[in-house]
Amino acid sequence: MRLPNDSKVGRLFIRTFGCQMNRYDSERLVEILGKHQWELVEDYRQADLIFINTCTVRDKAEQKAFSYLGRLKPLKRSRPDLVVALGGCVAQQHGEELLRRLPHLDLVVGTHSIREVPAMIARYETTGERQASVGFSYDFGDEVDGRSLASRPEVSAYVTIMRGCDNFCTYCIVPIVRGREVSRPSKEIIREVESLVERGVRAVTLLGQNVNSYGLRVTGEPDFAGLLRLLARVEGLLRIRFTTSHPKDLSSSLMHCFADLEPLCPHIHLPVQSGSDPILQLMKRGYTRAHYLQQVRRLRAIREDVAISSDMIVGFPGEGEDDFQQTLSLMEEVSFESIFSFKYSDRPQTAASRLGGKVPEEVKLRRLQTLQSLQERLTMERNKAQVGEISQVLVEGPSQAGGSQLSGRTPHNRVVNFLGTPQLVGEELPVLITAAHAHSLEGVVCVKESSSLHAVKERSWCGK
Numbered sequence: 096m097r098l099p100n101d102s103k104v105g106r107l108f109i110r111t112f113g114c115q116m117n118r119y120d121s122e123r124l125v126e127i128l129g130k131h132q133w134e135l136v137e138d139y140r141q142a143d144l145i146f147i148n149t150c151t152v153r154d155k156a157e158q159k160a161f162s163y164l165g166r167l168k169p170l171k172r173s174r175p176d177l178v179v180a181l182g183g184c185v186a187q188q189h190g191e192e193l194l195r196r197l198p199h200l201d202l203v204v205g206t207h208s209i210r211e212v213p214a215m216i217a218r219y220e221t222t223g224e225r226q227a228s229v230g231f232s233y234d235f236g237d238e239v240d241g242r243s244l245a246s247r248p249e250v251s252a253y254v255t256i257m258r259g260c261d262n263f264c265t266y267c268i269v270p271i272v273r274g275r276e277v278s279r280p281s282k283e284i285i286r287e288v289e290s291l292v293e294r295g296v297r298a299v300t301l302l303g304q305n306v307n308s309y310g311l312r313v314t315g316e317p318d319f320a321g322l323l324r325l326l327a328r329v330e331g332l333l334r335i336r337f338t339t340s341h342p343k344d345l346s347s348s349l350m351h352c353f354a355d356l357e358p359l360c361p362h363i364h365l366p367v368q369s370g371s372d373p374i375l376q377l378m379k380r381g382y383t384r385a386h387y388l389q390q391v392r393r394l395r396a397i398r399e400d401v402a403i404s405s406d407m408i409v410g411f412p413g414e415g416e417d418d419f420q421q422t423l424s425l426m427e428e429v430s431f432e433s434i435f436s437f438k439y440s441d442r443p444q445t446a447a448s449r450l451g452g453k454v455p456e457e458v459k460l461r462r463l464q465t466l467q468s469l470q471e472r473l474t475m476e477r478n479k480a481q482v483g484e485i486s487q488v489l490v491e492g493p494s495q496a497g498g499s500q501l502s503g504r505t506p507h508n509r510v511v512n513f514l515g516t517p518q519l520v521g522e523e524l525p526v527l528i529t530a531a532h533a534h535s536l537e538g539v540v541c542v543k544e545s546s547s548l549h550a551v552k553e554r555s556w557c558g559k
C-alpha cells in the first residue's frame with residue numbers, strides 16, 4: 096500500500112467487537128483517519144487497512160476477535176501490501192507479543208493510542224517495521240477537534256467524559272486494559288457537546304466506565320450531577336443519556352437530576368451483576384442486595400417512571416443454586432427494562448480467576464437460559480403496557496425492517512418502528528404505540544389537529 100496522497104484515497108475497513116466504548120473509539124478512528132484521506136469501505140476485501148477493534152471483557156469476545164483475525168491470513172498472503180491492525184483491549188493486554196505470535200499482523204494499537212494510528216501507518220510504510228503502541232495517555236485534547244461530523248451527521252453521538260476505572264471488581268479486566276480513572280475537563284466536554292449540536296446532533300450519550308464518580312477526585316470540577324446540570328443548558332440539545340453507572344456511587348443529587356432536568360432521559364443502566372450478597376462480596380462490588388434495592392426505591396420515589404436496565408453475570412465462582420435464585424428474585428423485584436447477561440469466564444490477571452468453586456459450563460448455560468427467559472417475560476410485559484400510549488420518539492434513521500419504516504427511541508430508550516419519510520430523521524415526534532414485540536415497539540405518528548393528537552393513517556406515509 097502507498098500512503099494516501101492527492102491522487103489516492105486510502106480505504107479503511109473496521110470490525111468492532113464489544114461495548115459502546117469500542118464503538119466510540121471506532122468512530123473516532125474514522126474521523127481521525129478521515130483527516131488523512133482515508134475513507135470507510137463496507138467490504139473488507141476492498142480495504143487497504145483492516146482495523147479490528149477488540150474486547151477482552153469476556154473470553155468469548157476475545158476468541159471471536161482472534162478467529163476473525165485468523166481468517167484474514169489468506170487475504171494478507173495474497174495482498175502483502177494490505178495493512179492489518181488490531182486495536183482495543185486485546186491489543187492493550189497482549190501488546191507487542193502479538194506481533195511475534197501473529198506474523199500477518201502489522202499494527203497493535205492500545206486503548207489510549209487511537210490518535211497515534213496515522214503516525215504508526217506512516218512509520219510502517221516508510222520503514223517496513225511493524226508497530227505497537229500500548230502506553231496510557233490521559234490527555235483528552237484530541238477528542239474535541241477529532242470530531243468532524245459534517246460528512247456523516249448522526250442524530251445521536253457518544254461523548255467520552257472519563258477514561259479508566261479504579262474499582263477493580265474481581266472479575267473485571269477493564270482497570271488493567273483501560274487504566275486508572277481520569278475525568279475529562281468539563282469545559283472540553285461542554286465545548287464538544289455544543290459543537291455536536293451545531294452540527295445537527297440532537298442527543299448525546301456520555302460515556303465512562305463509572306460516570307457516577309466523574310469529577311470526584313478533581314478540585315475545581317463539578318461532580319457528575321453538576322456536569323449534567325451544565326449540559327442541560329446547551330441550547331438545541333434534546334436528550335442526554337449516560338452509561339455506565341455504579342450503584343455504590345449513585346448519589347442523591349444525581350437522582351434528583353432525573354426530576355429536574357428536562358433533557359435527561361428517564362433511563363439508567365445500573366449494573367447489579369448478582370442478587371446474592373455472598374457473590375456480590377466475592378465480586379467486590381461495594382454494595383449489598385438491600386442497598387441496591389434501596390437505591391432503586393429512592394430513584395423511583397424521585398422519578399416514578401424511570402426505566403432501569405442492568406448487567407448480570409451467571410456462574411461466578413462459588414455461585415450456588417440459592418445465590419442464583421436470589422438473582423432471579425431481584426430481577427422480579429426491580430422488573431428491569433432489559434439486561435445484558437453473560438456466563439462468567441476467567442480473565443487473566445483478575446482476582447476472580449484465582450477463586451475456587453468454579454461452576455461447570457452446563458450449569459452456567461442452564462442458568463443463563465433461565466435468566467434470559469425471565470427477562471424476556473419482564474421486557475414483554477413492559478412493552479405490552481406501552482400499547483395505547485403516546486411517546487415522544489426521536490427519529491434516528493431507517494429501520495432495520497426496511498421498506499418505508501423509520502426507527503427511533505422513546506426517552507425511556509425503547510426502540511419504536513413506524514412508517515415515515517426520511518425527512519423526519521432528527522425530529523422528535525409523538526407516536527401512538529400500536530403493538531409490542533420482544534425487542535421493539537410499533538407505532539403510528541400522531542399529528543396535532545386543533546387541541547388533540549390524531550394518529551396519521553399509515554397509507555398517507557406511503558404516498559398512496
Ligand code: SF4
Nearest residue numbers: 260262263264267269
Ligand atoms: S466498575 Fe467494576 S465492572 Fe465496571 S469497569 Fe470498573 S472494575 Fe470493571
